[in-house]
Amino acid sequence: METENNLEGCGVEKLGTIIAIGTTNPPNCFYQANYPDFYFRVTKSEHMTQLKDKFRRICEKSTIKKRYIQLSEAMLKENPCLIIYKAPSFDVRQDMLVKEITHLIFCTSSGIDMPSADHKLANLIGLKPSVQRFMIYNQGCFAGATALHLAKDLAENNASARVLIVCSENMIMSFQPPSETHLDILIGSAIFFDGAATLIVGANPIVSINECPLFQIVSANQSIIPESDDLLIGKIREIGMEYYLSRNLHQYVSNNIKQCMVEAFTPFGIREWENLFYIVHPSGVAILNGIEEKLGLNKERLRASRHVLSEYGNIVIFVLNEMRKMSVLEGKATTGEGLEWGVLFEFGPGLTVETLVLRSFATNSTPWSIAIDGV
Numbered sequence: 344m345e346t347e348n349n350l351e352g353c354g355v356e357k358l359g360t361i362i363a364i365g366t367t368n369p370p371n372c373f374y375q376a377n378y379p380d381f382y383f384r385v386t387k388s389e390h391m392t393q394l395k396d397k398f399r400r401i402c403e404k405s406t407i408k409k410r411y412i413q414l415s416e417a418m419l420k421e422n423p424c425l426i427i428y429k430a431p432s433f434d435v436r437q438d439m440l441v442k443e444i445t446h447l448i449f450c451t452s453s454g455i456d457m458p459s460a461d462h463k464l465a466n467l468i469g470l471k472p473s474v475q476r477f478m479i480y481n482q483g484c485f486a487g488a489t490a491l492h493l494a495k496d497l498a499e500n501n502a503s504a505r506v507l508i509v510c511s512e513n514m515i516m517s518f519q520p521p522s523e524t525h526l527d528i529l530i531g532s533a534i535f536f537d538g539a540a541t542l543i544v545g546a547n548p549i550v551s552i553n554e555c556p557l558f559q560i561v562s563a564n565q566s567i568i569p570e571s572d573d574l575l576i577g578k579i580r581e582i583g584m585e586y587y588l589s590r591n592l593h594q595y596v597s598n599n600i601k602q603c604m605v606e607a608f609t610p611f612g613i614r615e616w617e618n619l620f621y622i623v624h625p626s627g628v629a630i631l632n633g634i635e636e637k638l639g640l641n642k643e644r645l646r647a648s649r650h651v652l653s654e655y656g657n658i659v660i661f662v663l664n665e666m667r668k669m670s671v672l673e674g675k676a677t678t679g680e681g682l683e684w685g686v687l688f689e690f691g692p693g694l695t696v697e698t699l700v701l702r703s704f705a706t707n708s709t710p711w712s713i714a715i716d717g718v
């Protein structure tokens with residue numbers, strides 16, 4: 344790969360580095376093949392046979408095998424307003440959601456109470472009262488990358504800071520019954536899922552105390568795709584989260600991805616895309632296919648994203664975790680499947696794209712037995 348290694352001499356050890364990643368899901372696992380029956384039965388929509396057939400086609404084409412969702416049939420029975428299209432249900436959803444270091448960043452699109460979820464978490468895990476907290480609400484799917492972006496700045500500007508990031512998403516606010524007049528609900532119902540991820544970011548990782556450098560965040564860029572404001576909209580209403588997903592969304596993302604790559608990698612003299620590792624937000628098979636095609640990537644490059652899409656659904660931090668686990672299990676030399684440089688993309692309302700340039704670490708330079716659960 345053609346690189347000018349423009350980082351030399353600029354204190355790379357001071358760059359924000361991901362030193363821990365963990366992910367979790369609620370226990371209810373839904374196989375995608377069974378989900379149409381479940382979804383139409385619990386929402387009492389069995390009579391909408393054509394819509395159910397369409398939903399089944401969407402589920403089949405989603406390439407998702409299974410997803411984890413906290414909402415159960417019992418919860419829906421107890422809260423029947425959740426299965427009536429456009430029924431006022433915000434208070435019920437909000438009440439269901441709230442039951443549930445040096446710096447703390449919490450991001451979620453679930454719940455808007457004050458004091459917020461970051462405050463409750465800090466108390467729960469016994470963080471110092473002086474911990475510096477930052478709450479990121481309702482940024483949709485690009486919140487994880489924004490949290491990493493912010494953590495990088497905090498870590499690089501506060502010597503010895505250790506930033507805990509917690510991302511938690513839950514479908515309780517966005518769950519809607521199927522509607523013939525609002526087909527976007529079928530797409531969200533087929534690809535959104537519940538999950539949570541945590542990361543710790545700090546500069547100058549100390550390996551002797553088992554801090555485990557996984558990925559260095561070399562740079563972080565955020566950009567808005569021109570003329571895309573209306574393509575992905577979520578509105579908090581009395582009915583919970585009302586959302587709209589344009590059919591053209593995937594084309595806007597893929598048509599603009601090259602520009603994001605050029606802006607992110609030009610400062611480092613990197614102009615070829617094939618020899619990078621990719622942590623791409625698994626937001627839909629059409630988006631992954633479009634990115635692969637526009638960047639001219641071979642099928643292997645988006646393997647981690649496709650695996651997470653198939654096994655969980657749509658959250659980027661899961662892909663980051665999958666990449667480092669997969670690299671170790673397959674005996675690759677670095678945490679980025681043997682490659683040095685990589686990129687993390689995440690998209691959300693705006694349309695906003697976060698592009699993070701990453702560098703991997705040698706897999707034999709870190710205390711892996713502690714870093715990889717199950718290995």
Ligand SMILES: CC(=O)CC(=O)SCCNC(=O)CCNC(=O)[C@H](O)C(C)(C)COP(=O)(O)OP(=O)(O)OC[C@H]1O[C@@H](n2cnc3c(N)ncnc32)[C@H](O)[C@@H]1OP(=O)(O)O
Nearest residue numbers: 397400404405483484526588589590626627628629691692
């Ligand atoms: C929340 C956030 O902040 C960020 C996010 O992640 S938002 C989510 C972003 N992801 C998306 O918008 C999904 C992108 N789309 C896809 O991945 C795929 O198009 C898909 C899995 C939905 C379907 O797969 P496909 O290979 O394109 O199949 P295709 O045959 O074209 O579509 C299947 C059916 O879905 C319908 N469909 C596709 N996109 C649709 C949309 N946006 N709205 C409504 N219907 C849609 C098609 O009309 C088709 O219906 P019929 O079978 O009745 O003809």
